[in-house]
Amino acid sequence: MSSSFINIFLIVIASLGTICSLIVVMQSNVFRSAIALSFNFLCIAVVYFAINAEFLGTVQILVYVGAVSVLMAFSVLLVKDLQTGSTSIIGVNFFVSGFISLLTFFVLLFVIFTTDWQTVDKLNEPKIKAALFEEYSLNENKDIMIVSKETPAMEIHSGVYNNSIIPIGTLLTTKYFISLQLIGLIIVSCVVGSIAITKNTIENDDEMEELL
Amino acid sequence: MTLTIILIFSSALFSIGIFGLLTRKNIVITLMSLELIFNSVVLALIAFSRYTIYYTLSFSELSLEGLYSIFSGHILGIFIISVAAAETALALALVLALGKFKSTIELNDLSEMKN
Amino acid sequence: MIELMALIVLTVPFIGFFINSTIVRILFGSESIISGYINSFFIGISLILSLIILFNPSDVTNQINLTWLNLFDLNITFGLLIDPLTSIMLVIVSGISFLVQIYSLGYMHGDKSYTRYFAYMSLFTGSMLGLVMSRNILQLFIFWELVGVSSYLLIGFWFNRSSAVVAAKKAFIMTRFGDFGFLFSIIYLFNFNPASLDIVELYKMIAAGTVPTKIATIASLGFLFGAIGKSAQFPLHSWLPDAMEGPTSVSALIHSATMVTAGVFLIARLFPLFDHSQIMILIASIGAITSLIAATMGLTSTDIKRVLAYSTISQLGYMVMALGLGAYSAAIFHLFTHAFFKAGLFLCAGSVHHASGTFNMKFMGGLQSKMKLTYYSMLICGVSLAGIFPLSGFWSKDEIILSTFNYGGFFGYLCLLIGLIVAFMTAFYMFRTISLTFYGSFRGGGDEERKILKSNNIEVPETVQNVHLEESPKFMTYPLIVLSFFAIFIGYAANPVFFDLIFINKHAFSEFVEKSLEIYHYHGTHSFNFTIALLSTFMAIIGSLFALNTYKSKTEIYKNTLIKNINYLLDKKYFIDYLYEKVIVENIFYETICRSFAWIDNNIFDQINILLSRFSYRFGLNSLKLQNGQIHSYGLAMILSGIVSVLILILLG
Numbered sequence: 001m002s003s004s005f006i007n008i009f010l011i012v013i014a015s016l017g018t019i020c021s022l023i024v025v026m027q028s029n030v031f032r033s034a035i036a037l038s039f040n041f042l043c044i045a046v047v048y049f050a051i052n053a054e055f056l057g058t059v060q061i062l063v064y065v066g067a068v069s070v071l072m073a074f075s076v077l078l079v080k081d082l083q084t085g086s087t088s089i090i091g092v093n094f095f096v097s098g099f100i101s102l103l104t105f106f107v108l109l110f111v112i113f114t115t116d117w118q119t120v121d122k123l124n125e126p127k128i129k130a131a132l133f134e135e136y137s138l139n140e141n142k143d144i145m146i147v148s149k150e151t152p153a154m155e156i157h158s159g160v161y162n163n164s165i166i167p168i169g170t171l172l173t174t175k176y177f178i179s180l181q182l183i184g185l186i187i188v189s190c191v192v193g194s195i196a197i198t199k200n201t202i203e204n205d206d207e208m209e210e211l212l
Numbered sequence: 213m214t215l216t217i218i219l220i221f222s223s224a225l226f227s228i229g230i231f232g233l234l235t236r237k238n239i240v241i242t243l244m245s246l247e248l249i250f251n252s253v254v255l256a257l258i259a260f261s262r263y264t265i266y267y268t269l270s271f272s273e274l275s276l277e278g279l280y281s282i283f284s285g286h287i288l289g290i291f292i293i294s295v296a297a298a299e300t301a302l303a304l305a306l307v308l309a310l311g312k313f314k315s316t317i318e319l320n321d322l323s324e325m326k327n
Numbered sequence: 328m329i330e331l332m333a334l335i336v337l338t339v340p341f342i343g344f345f346i347n348s349t350i351v352r353i354l355f356g357s358e359s360i361i362s363g364y365i366n367s368f369f370i371g372i373s374l375i376l377s378l379i380i381l382f383n384p385s386d387v388t389n390q391i392n393l394t395w396l397n398l399f400d401l402n403i404t405f406g407l408l409i410d411p412l413t414s415i416m417l418v419i420v421s422g423i424s425f426l427v428q429i430y431s432l433g434y435m436h437g438d439k440s441y442t443r444y445f446a447y448m449s450l451f452t453g454s455m456l457g458l459v460m461s462r463n464i465l466q467l468f469i470f471w472e473l474v475g476v477s478s479y480l481l482i483g484f485w486f487n488r489s490s491a492v493v494a495a496k497k498a499f500i501m502t503r504f505g506d507f508g509f510l511f512s513i514i515y516l517f518n519f520n521p522a523s524l525d526i527v528e529l530y531k532m533i534a535a536g537t538v539p540t541k542i543a544t545i546a547s548l549g550f551l552f553g554a555i556g557k558s559a560q561f562p563l564h565s566w567l568p569d570a571m572e573g574p575t576s577v578s579a580l581i582h583s584a585t586m587v588t589a590g591v592f593l594i595a596r597l598f599p600l601f602d603h604s605q606i607m608i609l610i611a612s613i614g615a616i617t618s619l620i621a622a623t624m625g626l627t628s629t630d631i632k633r634v635l636a637y638s639t640i641s642q643l644g645y646m647v648m649a650l651g652l653g654a655y656s657a658a659i660f661h662l663f664t665h666a667f668f669k670a671g672l673f674l675c676a677g678s679v680h681h682a683s684g685t686f687n688m689k690f691m692g693g694l695q696s697k698m699k700l701t702y703y704s705m706l707i708c709g710v711s712l713a714g715i716f717p718l719s720g721f722w723s724k725d726e727i728i729l730s731t732f733n734y735g736g737f738f739g740y741l742c743l744l745i746g747l748i749v750a751f752m753t754a755f756y757m758f759r760t761i762s763l764t765f766y767g768s769f770r771g772g773g774d775e776e777r778k779i780l781k782s783n784n785i786e787v788p789e790t791v792q793n794v795h796l797e798e799s800p801k802f803m804t805y806p807l808i809v810l811s812f813f814a815i816f817i818g819y820a821a822n823p824v825f826f827d828l829i830f831i832n833k834h835a836f837s838e839f840v841e842k843s844l845e846i847y848h849y850h851g852t853h854s855f856n857f858t859i860a861l862l863s864t865f866m867a868i869i870g871s872l873f874a875l876n877t878y879k880s881k882t883e884i885y886k887n888t889l890i891k892n893i894n895y896l897l898d899k900k901y902f903i904d905y906l907y908e909k910v911i912v913e914n915i916f917y918e919t920i921c922r923s924f925a926w927i928d929n930n931i932f933d934q935i936n937i938l939l940s941r942f943s944y945r946f947g948l949n950s951l952k953l954q955n956g957q958i959h960s961y962g963l964a965m966i967l968s969g970i971v972s973v974l975i976l977i978l979l980g
Contacts, residue, residue: 006214024245176287186295
């Protein structure tokens with residue numbers, strides 16, 4: 001029952017997202033493209049929330065919808081003539097790239113429909129099912145056991161998919177700690193770099209006021 | 213079934229992103245299509261990590277370590293998102309800088325190669 | 328001991344060649360007479376050692392046999408083979424060569440390239456000696472080619488004359504053409520059995536019967552072709568008259584006594600192979616035809632050297648015919664005697680040229696009183712060639728004619744008839760030559776010829792020189808005396824037929840030579856048929872008297888148009904030369920074949936080149952558009968290649 005509900009929901013959201021992305025690509029007005037892009041990001045975030053990936057959905061909304069879309073909109077405003085550039089998109093490129101993108105789509109579809117994805121729906125082992133969706137407990141050797149009558153109440157953990165933030169946090173701080181730091185380093189360097197690039201493009205105060 | 217739907221969505225986004233990448237002359241819209249492509253990839257990643265854990269978990273012993281490793285896909289997704297965002301910021305900074313020095317910002321005319 | 332002497336005999340002329348061509352030429356210049364003396368000294372050593380080898384026969388099977396090439400199963404050995412045939416040939420070659428060296432000391436005196444002449448002479452002598460001593464057919468082929476090269480160098484000695492150059496080229500190419508057959512046979516025999524290239528092994532194999540007749544036939548066809556080329560037999564004979572462009576002493580050495588006998592020597596050496604095959608009749612018929620047509624061509628020639636050249640071809644035909652009929656010792660005996668008197672005749676011709684300044688017999692005459700020594704030498708050698716009893720030529724020629732009679736059957740009697748006719752013609756043209764040259768009155772010589780040629784606006788060849796009618800210098804006449812002596816006595820002395828001489832047994836020569844074929848168990852019949860001897864002498868005497876009568880007072884006989892036409896035909900050498908040069912070379916080869924190949928090369932292969940270059944140019948121009956700096960095209964290319972690789976991965980599983 002719930003799986004069919006999720007399916008229908010996902011179909012609706014997916015079609016919404018597809019329409020948005022088509023608007024992004026086909027619109028001649030740059031602003032409309034930017035708005036449609038942020039809406040697309042929102043749809044994707046909704047999909048994340050439906051797949052028990054709450055943390056990532058939050059990150060998506062924060063980063064993409066909140067920062068990147070705003071960034072795009074601002075850059076459109078800041079560069080002169082950006083919004084009044086040539087707007088026609090029909091050219092030689094149209095049919096060729098259309099053909100290529102359709103080709104890509106069909107190849108991917110072919111792959112999707114001919115591989116046998118071993119999905120969790122077909123999961124049969126009760127231990128794993130309990131660990132993922134229901135409750136589990138740990139015994140002395142830190143092995144996963146099914147909850148039974150003797151398990152004390154405070155040792156019962158809920159299924160991993162029910163609060164997915166705990167494993168993410170655990171992994172980030174133990175296994176992928178160094179990657180985390182590296183990512184921070186990358187972000188800092190990007191920020192510094194972008195400031196360095198755009199430092200000299202504003203010569204005097206008059207331009208600054210004009211921009212603002 | 214759910215997995216299939218999400219994957220179709222992801223491939224659609226991917227193809228549309230490619231189409232936009234190859235078609236549009238405006239730099240910003242090209243960057244937007246690039247964002248679309250990134251997002252489709254992250255979506256596929258998360259979908260796989262949620263729905264195809266059967267293989268990694270089918271060993272007889274199940275430990276907490278193994279259980280938590282389902283979420284490696286989520287971690288990778290975080291990283292991709294952050295790097296993509298940083299790179300977009302940098303690219304737009306470049307566009308800004310370019311806009312000051314060149315008269316046009318159309319992709320076709322920005323090239324300085326002969327012929 | 329014998330082998331060491333044989334090696335010295337072989338290497339000494341080559342040492343002479345090297346000394347002459349390097350030290351003497353560099354240090355003493357090209358006109359130094361030291362080269363002549365060095366040559367004579369070295370070849371004299373060869374002669375003495377050859378004589379010692381002749382009288383000390385050694386066993387064949389354990390002579391020097393060195394491995395030349397040993398590669399997996401391939402094992403080629405080179406070595407020496409000193410059997411009786413070899414020793415006789417050694418004596419002939421070194422003897423005649425020595426006498427010609429002495430002659431050349433006088434004849435080539437004052438020539439600009441004196442040293443070069445003697446260098447080439449010793450090169451030739453060394454190669455010929457190596458040829459007769461070789462144990463392996465491949466080794467023989469190497470020396471065979473060396474002999475051909477030396478002949479080319481010596482015919483074209485005066486390379487300023489275009490006629491000499493053309494003649495040298497013609498000689499070399501024609502003999503080379505025959506060598507194609509030789510090489511084919513070598514490869515064929517090698518394919519059959521690599522050990523069969525060793526002559527002693529070949530004899531043993533044939534005697535044991537392990538060589539099939541078919542293989543022997545095909546191999547001997549090839550060897551016959553090589554012999555035809557080298558010995559100027561019927562299809563490939565036209566190079567020898569033209570080879571008279573060289574110095575006369577060269578003609579004496581090479582084209583009468585030694586090189587052209589290499590073909591006959593080859594057939595004699597491989598006699599078991601030929602005997603085992605089925606082509607003996609072919610050999611005999613080629614020999615017979617050659618002797619006949621060459622004798623007819625000699626009847627009308629006016630150049631004294633050319634008459635002698637045709638005579639050589641005719642006598643070689645005799646030898647080949649004898650070999651074809653199975654008379655091994657008769658052929659070798661004729662080779663032996665023929666070497667002496669033919670060399671003598673050529674040297675006399677050179678002496679005559681020295682005196683009268685011309686080679687054209689129309690302008691000679693009456694030299695009998697002025698050059699007694701030359702006259703008597705030429706008369707003796709001419710009578711010997713004609714085959715008149717009791718000179719040496721009679722004995723050898725008679726044995727050949729006797730062998731045709733003994734062969735019997737239709738073919739034997741046909742060859743007998745041809746032999747007798749040729750004997751008649753030989754005597755005829757020989758005495759024609761002698762009367763035109765020595766009898767009558769002097770008709771002007773070189774000066775007269777030059778006058779007539781100039782008045783007809785024909786270019787005067789360089790052989791026409793001034794007249795000084797006196798006997799030749801001593802160096803030139805001593806060899807003539809020696810050769811005439813041998814021309815008289817060597818025939819009967821070597822092969823007495825009636826009774827034993829002092830220490831020479833009956834049929835000594837024949838039995839000595841046939842020892843070479845001991846392994847093959849060949850036994851020839853030696854007899855003396857009085858009737859046949861009488862018949863051949865009769866033909867010869869009739870021929871000589873007829874010639875003496877006809878040419879007593881006139882120089883030409885044009886009795887009626889028939890003889891005029893025959894004269895014309897013979898003058899044009901039966902149009903064979905015309906066939907070879909004009910029809911085959913010029914028209915068939917140049918015009919048709921070469922031109923069509925040139926067309927193919929120009930229009931097809933060059934066009935392919937041009938098309939390729941144009942194609943790559945266009946391709947390059949069009950590929951330039953791929954990298955135009957436009958991001959879209961780069962992106963297209965990248966994504967397209969990505970999709971294509973994914974597709975390939977999918978489709979190929």
